[in-house]
Amino acid sequence: MAREKTVHSRTAARTVRRRIETGGERVWRLSDFADLPFQAVAQALSRVTRQGQLQRLGKGLYYRPRRTAFGPSLPNPTAVRSLPLQRWAVFPSGLAAASLLGFTTQHSAHVELATDGLSLPRLIVGKDAVIHTRRPPEWRSLRETDVALLDFLRNRGKTSDLTPADTTRKLLKYFRERGRFNRLSAAAPSEPPRVRAMLGAIGQQLGKSKSALTRLHASLNPFSRFDFGALAGLAYAKDWQATGR
Numbered sequence: 001m002a003r004e005k006t007v008h009s010r011t012a013a014r015t016v017r018r019r020i021e022t023g024g025e026r027v028w029r030l031s032d033f034a035d036l037p038f039q040a041v042a043q044a045l046s047r048v049t050r051q052g053q054l055q056r057l058g059k060g061l062y063y064r065p066r067r068t069a070f071g072p073s074l075p076n077p078t079a080v081r082s083l084p085l086q087r088w089a090v091f092p093s094g095l096a097a098a099s100l101l102g103f104t105t106q107h108s109a110h111v112e113l114a115t116d117g118l119s120l121p122r123l124i125v126g127k128d129a130v131i132h133t134r135r136p137p138e139w140r141s142l143r144e145t146d147v148a149l150l151d152f153l154r155n156r157g158k159t160s161d162l163t164p165a166d167t168t169r170k171l172l173k174y175f176r177e178r179g180r181f182n183r184l185s186a187a188a189p190s191e192p193p194r195v196r197a198m199l200g201a202i203g204q205q206l207g208k209s210k211s212a213l214t215r216l217h218a219s220l221n222p223f224s225r226f227d228f229g230a231l232a233g234l235a236y237a238k239d240w241q242a243t244g245r
Contacts (some may be wrong), residue, residue, distance in 0.1 A: 012040035017048060025066040025073060028054070028138045073107065089140050090118045093132050097148035098159035101174070103167065106159075114151060116140065136190035146183055149174060153195045154231025171231065175202050185212045189219065194226040201228070201240040 002151035016033055034105040040113040045062055048054050055072070056061040065072035091097075111129040113120060116137050121131070137149050150173070152159065160167040175181050181203055186198045200216040203209075220241060228234065228242040 013044040016044035030060040041169035097151040197240040201234040204236040
């Protein structure tokens with residue numbers, strides 16, 4: 001009987017290891033192995049973690065990284081969003097947002113996320129994650145690329161590896177896509193004034209509707225000045241109260 005139990009445990013351990021090795025980069029939970037004996041799974045996950053194939057994010061939660069030139073990868077926002085966060089919304093932020101948009105190939109030393117809540121559970125996102133809180137609830141109804149663009153504007157394009165001129169050209173290309181400017185200008189009232197000013201400069205350069213531009217302009221304090229950062233090269237930046245031109 002004891003021998004049979006040992007055989008079952010070894011078989012379960014091999015199954016766990018095989019699934020992890022063939023599953024690629026992803027987050028694993030104990031519940032992902034519900035068809036196998038719990039104790040055998042727990043022991044197998046612990047063993048694989050000690051061997052460096054998994055990283056333990058928290059109790060019953062593990063991450064399988066991929067190897068990069070800069071070391072093991074970190075959980076990305078897409079992987080985190082696949083977890084049972086329930087009331088929390090999770091968005092790409094910082095380098096993750098810039099990477100999603102193709103402005104950089106860099107990877108942050110820590111997972112960087114944004115949420116419309118007050119925090120995110122460290123058990124899931126990891127204790128070293130950089131979390132930007134209280135993003136507008138309007139972000140929930142936007143596409144991932146739209147949210148990444150708003151985050152990129154909030155950061156003034158500083159996460160781009162491209163030259164300022166190439167950064168501006170690439171950004172304008174995104175805003176030429178059908179419906180994007182309208183979606184983001186509709187979400188603009190919940191954005192910081194600097195982002196509203198950048199959206200206005202983008203819209204004016206692309207010849208967007210006068211009514212949308214008027215609404216954006218009216219939302220700005222005429223005495224304020226805004227640092228557009230890497231996006232100061234927008235053709236109408238000065239008209240939208242940008243500094244440094």
